[in-house]
Amino acid sequence: MSGEPPAQPPTPIAFRRVGSIEECRQVEEVQREAWGITTDGVVPSTILRAINDNGGLLLGAFADSEMVGFAFGFLGREEGKLFHHSHMTAVRPAWQHRHVGLALKARQRDEVLAQDLDEIHWTFDPLQSRAAGLSVRRLGGTSDRYYPRYYGTMTDSINEGLETDRLRLVWRLNDPKVDARLRGHLPKPAEYEARLNASEALIETALGPAELRRPARVATPSAPVVNLEIPADLASVRERDSGGTRRWREVTREAFSWAFDAGYVVDDFATVIVGNERRSFYFLERRS
Numbered sequence: 001m002s003g004e005p006p007a008q009p010p011t012p013i014a015f016r017r018v019g020s021i022e023e024c025r026q027v028e029e030v031q032r033e034a035w036g037i038t039t040d041g042v043v044p045s046t047i048l049r050a051i052n053d054n055g056g057l058l059l060g061a062f063a064d065s066e067m068v069g070f071a072f073g074f075l076g077r078e079e080g081k082l083f084h085h086s087h088m089t090a091v092r093p094a095w096q097h098r099h100v101g102l103a104l105k106a107r108q109r110d111e112v113l114a115q116d117l118d119e120i121h122w123t124f125d126p127l128q129s130r131a132a133g134l135s136v137r138r139l140g141g142t143s144d145r146y147y148p149r150y151y152g153t154m155t156d157s158i159n160e161g162l163e164t165d166r167l168r169l170v171w172r173l174n175d176p177k178v179d180a181r182l183r184g185h186l187p188k189p190a191e192y193e194a195r196l197n198a199s200e201a202l203i204e205t206a207l208g209p210a211e212l213r214r215p216a217r218v219a220t221p222s223a224p225v226v227n228l229e230i231p232a233d234l235a236s237v238r239e240r241d242s243g244g245t246r247r248w249r250e251v252t253r254e255a256f257s258w259a260f261d262a263g264y265v266v267d268d269f270a271t272v273i274v275g276n277e278r279r280s281f282y283f284l285e286r287r288s
Helices: 021-035 045-052 100-114 129-138 176-182 189-198 234-240 244-261
Strands: 014-017 057-063 066-078 081-091 119-124 142-147 166-172 203-207 213-218 225-230 264-274 277-286
Touching: 014 100, 021 045, 021 057, 021 066, 021 081, 045 057, 045 066, 057 100, 066 100, 066 119, 081 100, 100 119, 100 129, 100 176, 119 129, 129 166, 129 264, 129 277, 142 244, 189 225, 189 264, 189 277, 203 225, 203 244, 213 244, 225 244, 234 244, 244 264
Parallel strands: 081 119
Antiparallel strands: 014 057, 057 066, 066 081, 119 166, 142 166, 142 264, 203 213, 225 277, 264 277
């Protein structure tokens, strides 16, 4: 395990609960900027404030008086267990790649633990390698549930033209692995390469149009650890390979569904260099 230090924003940022309706309106602005929403789809300030004041949690990241990011969620319940459902986390484009999202999730963890809850759940697009890198690799979350077309049709710039399949992420806040990952103790690249070589591929892929990798077929491995490849950069696929995005969605949907039915759980995620190619993989372990 590497001793990578915990990532912190390079510019002083204050993280705290959102209070006034004016700050809730700033959350609307961040939603529009982060997701390119031009019509409907924004959670309005009135709903944000009502939930925040009645058991929910709306956190803001502030540089001086400007909100640069937020995390919003509410109480969830499944089979009698209470947890926090993190519905949205977003950062203004100018502040992305500065670890603001990571710091927001760390603060969210502290706030939820103070509510005597030990799990946070959220959903994310399994084809987005950055989201997987944060949710699974950096935060230590796991997943065993796949939701096809979860949000129906969405028209923002990130989701437009893409079926809204989602992974359900479970973040067990008291798990020693979660604590270690938040402290920056991550597997080294060589460890991920070794794990990739020791695992069986759930999806067979090959280079396709524009020298971009495409999935060919879903395998049915029986090894205790399998890997599931996704695009290292979905934006490039959408821009340069018109049929590739749909193919990736269809094949990964089949692969995740098969794996979860067979008892596998998403355990980790990594982007590694294979040959001269940058490739991204989930690692899934079979659980009893």
